[in-house]
Each structure stands twice: as C-alpha cells, then as structure tokens.
Amino acid sequence: GAGVSQTPSNKVTEKGKYVELRCDPISGHTALYWYRQSLGQGPEFLIYFQGTGAADDSGLPNDRFFAVRPEGSVSTLKIQRTERGDSAVYLCASSFAGANSPLHFGNGTRLTVT
C-alpha cells in the first residue's frame, strides 16, 4: 500500500512568515510522529500523536511550533514567525503500535527560511 506522504516536498519562506507542513500517514497506523533532521544529524523527536491527541509534545523547541491531528489521520505541523534556524528537513513517521514498533518515515519537507 501507499507509504507516508508529506507535502510540500520543499518550502521556501521568508523569516517571520507562517508555514504549514502536511503529513498523511499509512492507513491504519494510529501513531504519528514528527521529527526534524538538520544537515549531518540524525532525526530529532518533536511530537507524538496517538489517535487525535498529542500524547507527547516535549520535543517541540518552543511555542512557535504546534501540530494537530483532528481526525486521527492527517496531521499538520504549524510554525509561526519562522526563523532561519528553523531551516531543516521535517520528517513525519507513522507506526502501527507506538514507539516500540517500526517507524515508517515519509520523504520529508525541506524547509528553507531566508
């Protein structure tokens, strides 16, 4: 079946603007994750959803970052007042049974803040 789908694949925005990044997980996967990957680094945990609720948002760097998953499927990561330091690849992943089961990653959204 289809894998995790992320749109857009690339996003260039000016400092101070608002952006939304979308993730469509694998059908039937109740767990959804957002990670951020900077150049030359491993993915860094941001937030975890189980169903519609954010079960753990301890990885969000500050209150400019917010994510929703209103119907328990598609998720949107929202970044307000973007800063150049927000530039990275934002990866979404889903899994069938939570963090101790394999995570399936999407291709990511490459965000560039100019």
Add this chain to the structure above:
Amino acid sequence: GENVEQHPSTLSVQEGDSAVIKCTYSDSASNYFPWYKQELGKRPQLIIDIRSNVGEKKDQRIAVTLNKTAKHFSLHITETQPEDSAVYFCAASIRTGAGSYQLTFGKGTKLSVIP
C-alpha cells in the same frame, strides 16, 4: 552526555569486506533498538531492529548485537556491496521529559563501499 552515541562518523571499506557500526545508550529501561539506512536525499528506511529480550538478530548480510548490561549495540554488514553506501543511524527508545518512550537517534555513520 548524548542519549545515543554512534561511532564512527565515517567508515570506508573495500567491497566484500565487513563493516561494523557501534552505538551506546544511556537509559537502562530502553527496550527497542532499530537501525535505519538513509540514502542521499531520501527517507530513512528501517533495515533491522532488535528488542531487549534478544541478544542477536540476523537478516542475510546484516546482523545486530545487543549487550544490555553494557548498554551498547552494534550493526554488522558482511560482504559489503557498493549499494550499501549510505548513512546509517542507530536509535534507541529513550524516556522523554513527558514520560513516554520515543526513538532517539545517533548522529549517523556515513558508510562508503569502495569497488
């Protein structure tokens, strides 16, 4: 220190030789340890994983070993091929500040297999 440390950061081997990548972790309660392969510009893909009730797992040319006492685990690739060239990440389920267990990744090892 880092929750998950990975060594080496770069590794070059001749085609046909073996490659070994090592990781250590900090949380003694961690119980899930996957390895991901990421080719340039692509998504991380799971290649093998191991749980804490098992000491070793093998899948064709790839094997992972886990030493829970020492809190380290390793990836072994035998008979390397040029298509094995990629960045490899280890990960461990680490308890977050909110109390759930989430995968924490190492910084990656860039493996180059020389034909």
